[in-house]
Amino acid sequence: MIRFPSPTGTLSFFHSEHHFSKLFPSCIRIPTSTGIPFPDVARVGCIMGSCGSCENCKQDLENYCPKMLWTYNGQYEDGTRAFGGYSDKFVVEEHFVVRIPNDIPLAGAAPQLCAGITVYSPLKYFGLVPQPSSDKHLGVVGLRGIGHMAVKFAKAFGARVTVISSSPSKEKEAVERLGADSFLISHDHEKLAAALGTMDGIIDTVSASRSLLPLIGLLKTSRKLVLVGAPVEPSELPVFPLIMGRKVIASSAIRGMKETQEIIDFAANTTPKTLSDNGKKPF
Ligand SMILES: [Zn+2]
Incomplete structure (x- = not known):
């Protein structure tokens, strides 16, 4: 579990962004179970939770899990609602955080997590x-x-x-x-x-x-x-x-976390000419 603070107003509607070390040096950083260092920038896409044990979750289809939790207006087990980018604090399982490579502009990464993966x-x-x-x-x-x-x-x-x-x-x-x-x-x-x-x-x-x-x-x-x-x-x-x-x-409707990460990595490795309309990488 990763817990990190974010001031109200800095988050987009669906695609909350967090600059771990640069903007929020006080945030808690917990190493991943794989030992891979966590990046400086991470984003939360359309979904922020699922059961983790159903047939869909086991096939990287968390987006079709019956207990999938939307980042915005999703309902937690205690009945409270998720406010997505309107939140001033955000708690999300590490599995639902997307790594953003440094060479992707954050404004360009945001639509990939919803419209792009769709x-x-x-x-x-x-x-x-x-x-x-x-x-x-x-x-x-x-x-x-x-x-x-x-x-x-x-x-x-x-x-x-x-x-x-x-x-x-x-x-x-x-x-x-x-x-x-x-x-x-x-x-x-x-x-x-x-x-x-x-x-x-x-x-x-x-x-x-x-x-x-x-x-x-x-x-x-x-x-x-x-x-x-x-x-x-x-x-x-x-x-x-x-x-x-x-x-x-x-x-089709969005996709699970594995392919959501894949789309970001694809964009990072795709030449600007094919994905950009302004000459800048990638969207
Ligand atoms: Zn599930």
């Missing part, structure tokens, strides 16, 4: 990462926080990326700033028709209910539409076009 994990798990011998054309639906990350990671993995958005004004940002290869307006039926059956996978980041039929149509046979946005109202899911193309609807 797309990084399904890109890998659902086989959407291009292999050396194969090209992949991926669609990213929506270009807000999670969509930004989806484009950056898909490009970093070497995929061809088409951004699909209802806002024509997003095209310049998608192509010129984020490096997307093409842009589709979701209500441009003519261009959607021209793109039918061209995509190897789609990450849908939109949190608004609508028909999923146009996205299913963009997929090649046997490919996957991965939902990471969470509409309150149910979306319309036509089954017939799924059956006729053996297409798959999948979903």
Whole structure:
């Protein structure tokens, strides 16, 4: 267990940050059980606890543990609530602390612990990462926080990326700033028709209910539409076009601590050109 103080107001909403030795020399530092020295900077991501013994926890899927504790508004066993970045003191098990290498700007690391891992994990798990011998054309639906990350990671993995958005004004940002290869307006039926059956996978980041039929149509046979946005109202899911193309609807939500650390290490070792839109490492 690590206990460290942090003044009110210095923590972000989800991604509390702590400069152990530089800013808080009085904090208690307990060596890890592995003997690995703890870094000067650590962050807490979306989750800060789980049971540690269920099937999910044993497979590094703490995010799907029935007793998973959200960093913000999670409920402890005694009924009290976690206040996340609004807390003036933070107690968290060492297992749920993410190491931040010194060469990653903290402002850039924060979104990776939520929006970043939300797309990084399904890109890998659902086989959407291009292999050396194969090209992949991926669609990213929506270009807000999670969509930004989806484009950056898909490009970093070497995929061809088409951004699909209802806002024509997003095209310049998608192509010129984020490096997307093409842009589709979701209500441009003519261009959607021209793109039918061209995509190897789609990450849908939109949190608004609508028909999923146009996205299913963009997929090649046997490919996957991965939902990471969470509409309150149910979306319309036509089954017939799924059956006729053996297409798959999948979903994903953040990920456990092992892969959350992996995404930070990946960003630290990825060249600035592929992950940055301002020439600075990494996001
Ligand atoms: Zn568990």
